[in-house]
Amino acid sequence: MEKSLKCENIFNGNIIKVERHRVELQDGSESYREVVRHKGAVAVVPVFEDKVVLVKQFRFPVNEELLEIPAGKLEEGEDPYDCAIRELKEETGFVAQEIQKIGELYTSPGFSDEKIHIFLARVVPYGEPEPDFGEFIEKVELPFQDIVKLIISGKILDGKTVAGILLSEKYLSGGEEND
Known part of the structure; x- marks a missing residue:
């Protein structure tokens, strides 16, 4: 186990904070x-119905338009369930008839503590998407197996989408929910 000996705050932004730690390693x-x-x-x-709803949007850090499952950051003290309902409505205009948490993951634990909570939602159309300022999103509806093929072929590279589709597979391919 590593021990932080000194922590220096490098940056405080709206989405992230960056720290630099001097650490003692396991060997001293x-x-x-x-x-x-x-x-x-x-x-x-x-x-x-029989499709999964994805969103297509440009991602500046990788300079690409990506196909992803809807997602968003938690507000301070916000419950992940409430955030999932909010992000689903904002990005797709859909509302959940049923929603359940199917997993969680660390996005990149080598340098970040970000944890994503992943939900599966049976949805119905409600209205138009209401993206945040500066978000330009296109809704895309595809059969589950087509999304799997896009992942395998390297056309979907977003980690949360790959994980979300993998975690939802047993629910969407007719498998048992309580395996």
Whole structure:
């Protein structure tokens, strides 16, 4: 186990905070760790009729338009369930008839503490998407197996989407929910 000996705050932003730690390693030597702190997020696998609803949006850090499951960051003190309902409505205009948590994951634990809570939702159309300022999102509805093929072929590279589809597989392919 590593022990933080000194922590220096490098950056405080709206979404992340960056720290630099001097740490004592397991063998007693010292090193440095740069850590990105994040409040956490949710991602939702929305199922409408026989399709999964994805969103297509440009992601500046990778300079690409990506196909993803709807997702968003948790607000301070916000319950992940409430965030999932909010993000689903904002990004797709759909509302959940049924929603359940199917997993959680650390996005990149080598440098960040961000944890994403993943939900599966049976949805119905409600209205138009209401994306946040600066978000430009296109809704895409595809059969589950087509999304799996896009993942396998390397056309879907977003980690939360890959994990969300994998975690929802037993629910969407006719498998038992309580395996």
